[in-house]
Amino acid sequence: MKYNRVLTLKNGKKAILRNGDAPDGQEVFEVFNRCHGETDYLLTYPDENSFDPDAEAEYLAEKTKSENGIEIVAEIDGKIVGTAGISAVGSKFKVRHRAEFGVSVLREYWGLGLGRALTEACIGCAREAGYEQLELNAVLENERATSLYRDCGFVEFGRNPRGFKSRTGKYQEVVYMRLEL
Ligand SMILES: CC(C)(COP(=O)(O)OP(=O)(O)OC[C@H]1O[C@@H](n2cnc3c(N)ncnc32)[C@H](O)[C@@H]1OP(=O)(O)O)[C@@H](O)C(=O)NCCC(=O)NCCS
Incomplete structure (x- = not known):
């Protein structure tokens, strides 16, 4: 899928949200590893990047090229600072209506409105692709993320008290959320 939008951030700077493509591979790889090293709320540790x-x-x-998936990058001053995407849950008839969503922004760019803009962009793309339900999971204590999702209309449908086990040795409760499109 394709996407392109310019937005003004809370600090007055412009950001471009656009679908990432082959030439972004190196930079997205680096941003993925940085984002996943800056927080303990994501599933993958940087050394587990497949x-x-x-x-x-x-x-x-x-x-x-896909008609039902996209990875959107957020760019400020020509640098990628965050990514978000949607993917089909599966191709079988019974699950074809469901998509999964994920988002991450480099820590130094948090609080500028990028997380919300990326989430809204993905919701729009999921609708355009014809999905009926968008799903995600989040660590319960990741309030910045869970409050953003609730605000965008996602509703909690379950929890797994020992969903993640952090390398700190602590369990993290995982919250499952869904949005009817
Ligand atoms: C979650 C994340 C994507 C949010 O990105 P962001 O760019 O900081 O988001 P925004 O600036 O759009 O802020 C989102 C909203 O959260 C609010 N918010 C900020 N900090 C908050 C907090 N501690 N508790 C509750 N709400 C908070 C903001 O006020 C904003 O609301 P508004 O749009 O009404 O002003 C970002 O923090 C991130 O990448 N975290 C690490 C990776 C991650 O956790 N991803 C989600 C996995 S489920």
Whole structure:
């Protein structure tokens, strides 16, 4: 899928939200690893990234060609500072109406409105692709994320008290949320 939008952030700077494509592979790979190292709320630790820059480029090219998936990058002053995407839950008839959503922004750019803009962009793309339900999971204590999702209309439908086990040794309760489109 394709996407392109310019928005003005809370600090007055302009950001571009656009679908990531093959030439972004190296930078998206680096931003993924940075984002995943800056917070303990995501599933993957940077050393568990299953992609290298070439595989990331291929993934982004496939998403651009896809009719029901997208990876959107947020760019400020020509630098990628966050990503968000939607993917089909599955291709079988009974689950074809469902998509999964994920978002992350580099910590130094939090609080500027990028998380909300990326989330809203993905909701719009999910509708355009014909999905009926968008799903996500989040660590309960990640209030910045869960309050944003609630605000965008996502509703909690379950919790797993020991959903994640952090490398700190602590369990993290995982909240499942869904949005009817
Ligand atoms: C979650 C995340 C994407 C939010 O991105 P962001 O760019 O900071 O989001 P925004 O600036 O659009 O802020 C979103 C809203 O949260 C609010 N918010 C900020 N801090 C908050 C807090 N501690 N508690 C509750 N709400 C908070 C903001 O006020 C804003 O609301 P508004 O649009 O009504 O002003 C970002 O923090 C992130 O990438 N975190 C690490 C990765 C992650 O946790 N991803 C989600 C996994 S489920």
